[in-house]
Amino acid sequence: MSAETDRGNHGALRARIGRIIHDSDTPAGRHFDVWLIWAILFSIGLVMLESVDAVEVRFGTALRVMEWIITILFSIEYVLRLWTSKRPLRWAVSFYGVIDLLAVLPTYASVFLPGAQAVVVLRGLRLLRIFRILKLFNYVHEARVLLVSLAASRHRIIVFMLAVLALVTVFGTVMYLVEPKEAGFTSIPRSIYWAIVTLTTVGYGDIAPVTGLGQVIASGIMILGYAIIAIPTGIVTVEMARQSRNARNVVCGQCGAKDHSDDARYCRACGGAL
């Protein structure tokens, strides 16, 4: 019986920890989420600081200590997630399971792999935990509205981007033929890279046309890029306006249709009064 009680306690503890870790509804769960976000941000900050030579030289030891603390905390979290998961194996190979593992492995690996550069590269994997934070965006209403607008206009945006890719391919090749290699247009892919830099109005200036004809074509690409930015803007604005108009969110009592316009008095699907 002692073993049974033990298992029962064990099960109750597991269920309780599981609720804290997986749910955001309870106060404890919400506290856990907030602390997790701060821990992830802190660990990301650590990775960043380590990459700065001046900081690494002065505070190297302190960074190393904090890194081990955060790694051990994340390891405990990983074990608890695995333990409280209903299907531990399935979770371990899921997207977030792999990310959570990759976040702790590099520090342990650093004991065996003394190569400095390799460890930093691996440590960068910890950054993937940012997706855990991004996942929380889904719970934010405002983020959902933006994502719905983007999702609803994704077809048009993809078509627009394909057209942009076709344009920069043509313009890049033309510039490769027109400009001398000395100006930086050493190959077609590089010229296409330049065309993207120009069309999106980024304009690094690491590659820039030097011939008259090249500058005329470049001017055309710039004005084109300046004008066609109106297209994604228009797509998203119209979609957001539609979302906003439908925000009233009246559901028809008879047929359950949603998304009626602001001033609708009758359901557009069944004709019943709203």
Added chain:
Amino acid sequence: MSAETDRGNHGALRARIGRIIHDSDTPAGRHFDVWLIWAILFSIGLVMLESVDAVEVRFGTALRVMEWIITILFSIEYVLRLWTSKRPLRWAVSFYGVIDLLAVLPTYASVFLPGAQAVVVLRGLRLLRIFRILKLFNYVHEARVLLVSLAASRHRIIVFMLAVLALVTVFGTVMYLVEPKEAGFTSIPRSIYWAIVTLTTVGYGDIAPVTGLGQVIASGIMILGYAIIAIPTGIVTVEMARQSRNARNVVCGQCGAKDHSDDARYCRACGGAL
């Protein structure tokens, strides 16, 4: 009779191949289109890779072989298109007929023209086949909506672009007079090129004002460019909103209400069937 049957078979074959090549309605036709797109993209990729020196040195022979394969395939396609065309000569001198010919000629020409540079330039012509892919955009509903919006607002966009051209001409000339030649403002066309680079917010930095007055004028151009990008954006957004609203321009037969949503079956004002 054998000759007649032969001609009959010949005609039937021609008609069948013609349907595959020209129509997108049949499964075979759609398969042909998809394969053609991949072949064109592959051939464009080949041209790009050949222009990269590092790739050319290592995989030159392999690229050459693949190029001959794709050229022979495109040649067969060209002959079949010519053969199945109702008016072969007219097609041969049409836009797509010329492009399809230009896509295969350079490789054959490379046998006789040993000059490396000349061949690469000619091979770039194969890129023109991208227009065949762009043509397919017309069949995509989303692309049509975008093109209709652009077409409907083309007058305003042209007027806007003319105004932009007038502005950069004036600003370019002023900067040519204000800035020293050493800063890169060596001629009026070059100064206009700089003004376009600045107004469109590309900003390479290959030419940049160095005098105080020049920087004040440049600041003015930048803020202007930052503000007037609102104009094409506004034009296209309003036009897209109109297209979206008119997407289903149904007027209620009973009460005359307009602006029903896309999927409305009953009037939102009086509840009558649309």
Added chain:
Amino acid sequence: MSAETDRGNHGALRARIGRIIHDSDTPAGRHFDVWLIWAILFSIGLVMLESVDAVEVRFGTALRVMEWIITILFSIEYVLRLWTSKRPLRWAVSFYGVIDLLAVLPTYASVFLPGAQAVVVLRGLRLLRIFRILKLFNYVHEARVLLVSLAASRHRIIVFMLAVLALVTVFGTVMYLVEPKEAGFTSIPRSIYWAIVTLTTVGYGDIAPVTGLGQVIASGIMILGYAIIAIPTGIVTVEMARQSRNARNVVCGQCGAKDHSDDARYCRACGGAL
């Protein structure tokens, strides 16, 4: 009597030429306008080409000859405008009167002023005639719609620009204090110039922050500039949408009020049926 007839003929000729020059309603007047535009564009092209050293060296004499032809034509036009004007003196000191004079003077001045640079500077004045072309934009319906939208939202755009100016002043001064002079932040006005280059997303790169703190502040300015471009865009788009909605252009038969909304059935000013 011969003198009187002469004066009569003289007056009739003057009136006829005046109609051709000043009106755009008659076929002759329209032809004159079109020819004038081409002549101005041609003269602007001449000024541009002369500023290019390579062209000047090779085609200097030809350019000089064409310049004298265009100057003499513009001089004749100037004299005719002065002669056919109802108040010649008033026209001569008006905006377009002065511009038309400045367009011809430099060439005559070049006979007496042999300094090459000075002449080019003066010749740039001919570019001012571009305002004559811009003036024609007023007759184009599309341009008027754009100008009406801009004019209607000018107060908001001015407020926005003042806010932008205040922002770049603050950010420029902060960067002047934060960044070393070696990075290009040699004075506050120059730092403000950098802030404008950054906020408008032009980004030349001639001046760029080198310290960590400077780059953090710069990142803030960039994201701010990236976000607040939404403001002028929003202003102009909303205004254009309003213009477009009011385009129906029904005038109330009772009170003459305009700008009714699309679906208005009664006048908003007097309540009468439209």
Added chain:
Amino acid sequence: MSAETDRGNHGALRARIGRIIHDSDTPAGRHFDVWLIWAILFSIGLVMLESVDAVEVRFGTALRVMEWIITILFSIEYVLRLWTSKRPLRWAVSFYGVIDLLAVLPTYASVFLPGAQAVVVLRGLRLLRIFRILKLFNYVHEARVLLVSLAASRHRIIVFMLAVLALVTVFGTVMYLVEPKEAGFTSIPRSIYWAIVTLTTVGYGDIAPVTGLGQVIASGIMILGYAIIAIPTGIVTVEMARQSRNARNVVCGQCGAKDHSDDARYCRACGGAL
């Protein structure tokens, strides 16, 4: 009694000066505001000019004199504000109280602190008085409309900015791993700075990718940045359109129609007086 009258006069004077300084309703108060704005702009101009070496060398003494004049005027204003304030101590430690003190202190401090650089830094504090001008924006109707639109969409803009920050963190780290340190990607924070420069389409070019893979990723960031600028634009435009529509939220008492234009006096649907 003389002391009492004195106190009475004193109190009346204090009240009168207080009204001039604090209120903008009376003509005197409005005059004071306008003069104050000019004085602040003038003092900001002085600080700017002093930072320009060429100006400082030539007009140093004149600038110094004007600076003392403006400092004494601001000191008098400070004392008067303190005196007429209902709770002098509370005002002295308030935001504007501290700013007004910081605006005058540096000049007095310059007598004791001879270090040129330190004084310039301190003098930059005077720029903080620009907030007094910005405060006046609140009184301008157009600015309020813009601020209301921004305030109403602040949640969405913050979510958007957080998403942008997450994106540049991921992209910056990836580029740090991909690109060599020689190209400028010396640390993760610096690579994130580059990602911000690229995503916002500023594109200085002080750091630019040199490897093929790096340029492919950079191209992705650019196209992303080019497309997602549509999001803040869409947010603000939709919000402004809503503000504009609600500008006069009158509902017709007879038929319930909404969305009347700004200056409507009669319902567009039933013709009834609003």
